[in-house]
Amino acid sequence: MRPLRLTVPLGVGETPASFVSRLAVRYAPSAREFCLDFRTTFQKVVDGEPEALAMIAAKGGVAAEALAANAFVKTGERRYRLRGQELVRGSLRRAIVAICPKCLAGDIADAPHLRPELAPFQRALWQIAAVKTCPIHTTPLVVLDKDLTPSLLHDWSRHVSKVLPNLRVLADEAGTRPLTGLETYIVNRIDGGAARSVLLDGMTLHVSMAGCELFGAVATLGRMPNLKILTDDERRCAGAAGFDILNSGKPAVDAFLQGLQASYPYRGTGKEGPQAVFGRIYQALEFGREDPAYDPLRDLVGDFIRTRFPVGPGDTVFGKPVEHRALHSIRTLSIETKLHPKRLRKLLAASGVLPDGAADLADGNCLFDAEKGSLTAREASAAILSVRKAGEYLNAPRVQRDMLYRSGLIVPRFRAGDHGAADQFAPEDLDAFLQRLLDGAKPTKTVGRSRANIPDTAKFACCASEEIVRLILDGNVRRKWRLTSERDYMSVLVDVEEIRALVRGPDHGGLTGLQIKDKLSTTAKVASALIKHGYLKSITVVNPVNRCPTVVVPAAEVERFDREFVSLFAIARQQGRHHMAVKREIESAGVKPAFDPDKVGATFYRRTTLAESSRNST
Structure with a gap:
């Protein structure tokens, strides 16, 4: 197919519609009529149909590939492709003509052999709505026409001809700005x-x-x-x-x-x-x-x-x-579990699930890990007993219940006391405690002095009920029964003597006043006086049986005293004589008592002094 005698050069980046419009200036009133003369339509050129582009390329004397390179090829309803890039009608300037004045002025200057209305051409980039700056001159694009009627769409030269008289002014006044x-x-x-x-x-x-x-x-x-x-x-x-x-x-x-x-700005409902x-x-x-x-x-x-x-x-x-939940809010977890939001918030706070600043967040905005929150809610559903109800469940009297709670022998599923809620116990946890307590207990119908429940045994053995319970849980109690007429905690019976032996404290090794009396051949009153006035150095220890403070004298201290001193009654008993006769004899030898007899209630002499007096008399 022979090209037309008069053509125009294809511009760099020029659209096929622009090229046809420029050709049409030489031969027809409009681009649409020009295309009809060659048995095609301008719309087909605009839509980038290969046959139409091939026809125009042949008539314009340009390579078909070069013409098609900047065609907006229609691929569907309101969908196009430019150089392999997918575009839609809304991303293009289809009814708007935008230009770079400097580019058009340059087109005219570069083609002095063409009439001014034939030289300027449309760049494909100018039809992309998001491009608002010329990448060559960094000049803001200027909108020439918009809201075009269908008969005027895409006929480039007809729109540009309007601005040619003022193009130099537009180019000179065009500012610059960097591309975004x-x-x-x-x-x-x-x-x-x-x-x-x-x-x-x-x-x-x-x-x-x-x-x-x-x-x-x-x-x-x-x-x-x-x-x-x-x-x-x-x-x-x-x-x-x-x-x-x-x-x-x-x-x-x-x-x-x-x-x-x-x-x-969340509202108080937290439903946003x-x-x-x-x-x-x-x-x-x-x-x-x-x-x-x-x-x-x-x-x-x-x-x-x-x-x-x-x-x-x-x-x-x-x-x-949504297949998996990552976060819960107090509101969504409350709906899921049927737990009241206020109670749920306290339980979640007690479990450390809530984020920092949770107190200031509405239920719907207080977010936390869904897995941890759901676990807490499940445990909350199981923990239904208060401390008082837990005692009733265990059949533990108030004093025993409080002892078990304070000592940690029964552990609440939720420790919520620091967060304004009550500690809650789960029945299954209390059942596990009872099972350990009663494990191996033999059923019995009788109770006696040697076989008693935990509170009574604590009194008889001078110990705390807590100690007995821990001994049982630790497996240290060998003899254990279950009273058939009682249930749970109060049904546990133990051997009093076994418990007494288990809770007995270590022997302190010291001597009481009664024991010192026999050791020193004196009376308990005298022994107490010796301790009181410091002649026997005493210490305070814990009684291994009744756990009470007891004043004793170490055995070594008693032996020291016995080596250094001897009582008048002990001397008289050894000699088989009356103590008064012995006393007159000792006094006639000039030996005086080691302590004031009126203070201690007895007369004591130093053994060394008596020995020297005996040697002198012989």
């Missing part, structure tokens, strides 16, 4: 550049752009921006902010969503869910973007919701059922 991260990313991705974003490269291009604008709009304008009325500057700023979030990867997205969750917290992000992904291409973005936000909100089996997040 999103604009740079779009240019690089369409040009086939290397992957630059793990998250965004895994999405189709139109989802990447929409996702950046969605996240950025919420970040810059609040939770509920009206995306339909954003100005170009607001949309550009939103895209830049959203790109910074998504381009930084999943941790940055999670941090942003967590910030929204933390900053939400992810839709209220994430606002337009949630609404757009749940209700406004049914395209499966948005699934990666839905999964990104959905994973955060499933791990940071109290959702579980029975709930759905973006159409997907």
Whole structure:
């Protein structure tokens, strides 16, 4: 097929529609009529149909591949592909004509042989809505026309001709600004550049752009921006902010969503869910973007919701059922377990499940680990006995019950006293305690002095009931019975003498006043006087039987005293004489008592003094 005699050169990055429109200026009133002359339609060229593009390429004298390289190929209803990148109608400027004045001025300057209306051409990048800055001149794109009627759509040259008289002024007045991260990313991705974003490269291009604008709009304008009325500057700023979030990867997205969750002004009910917290992000992904291409973005936000909100089996997040619950709130756990929220909060606090600052959070906003919380709730359901009820369950009188509780022999399933709740006992725990206590006990119908229950045995053996219970639980009690006329704790009988032997304390090795009396051949009253006045050094020890403090004299101290001193009565008894005769004899020898007899109630002499007196007399 022979090309036309008069053609125009194909521009770098030029769309097929722009090329046809420029050709049509030479031959027909419009691009649509021009295409009809060659048995095709302008719409087919706009939609990138291969046969139409091949026809135009042949007539325009350009390579078909070069013309098709910048075609927006229609792949479905409102869906297109540019250089392998998927786009949708909403991501393109289809009814809007945007230009870079400097690029158009350069086109005219580079083609002096062409009339001014033939030289400027449309770049494919200018039809992507998120690109609002020329990547060549860093100049803001200028909108020439918008809301075009169908007969004027895509006929490039007819729109550009309007601005040619003022193009130089527009180019001179055009400012500059750096490309945003999103604009740079779009240019690089369409040009086939290397992957630059793990998250965004895994999405189709139109989802990447929409996702950046969605996240950025919420970040810059609040939770509920009206995306339909954003100005170009607001949309550009939103895209830049959203790109910074998504381009930084999943941790940055999670941090942003967590910030929204933390900053939400929760009401007292605490019933607000992810839709209220994430606002337009949630609404757009749940209700406004049914395209499966948005699934990666839905999964990104959905994973955060499933791990940071109290959702579980029975709930759905973006159409997907929740299979595993990561978090519970006091409200959701209360609904699940039928436990009252106030009681549940106290129990969870006592178990250390609740987070810091939980007291200031409403029931619906107080989140915690679902597994730990459910375990606590299950245990709470089992722990149904107060301390008083636990004593009744065990058949333990009040004093015995309090002893078992304070000593830790029976342990509450929940220690909630520090958190404003009562300690609670589980019947199964008390059953286990009773089983250990009664293990191996023989049934009996009688009780006697040598066979008594735990409280009575404690009195007889001068010990505490706690000691007897611990001896039983530790397996140290060999003789044990179960009184058939009683039940549980009060039915346990033990051998009093066995317990007395087991609880007897260590022998202190000292001598009491009665024992000293026999040792020194004196009276108990005299022995007490010797201790009182310090002639016998005493110590205070615990009585091994009755656990009471007892004053005794060490045996070594008694032996020392006996070696140094001897009583008048002991001397008289040894000599078989009357003590008064012995006393007159000792006094006539000039020997005086070692202590004041009036203080101790008896006369004692030093043995060394008596021995010297005896040697002198001989």
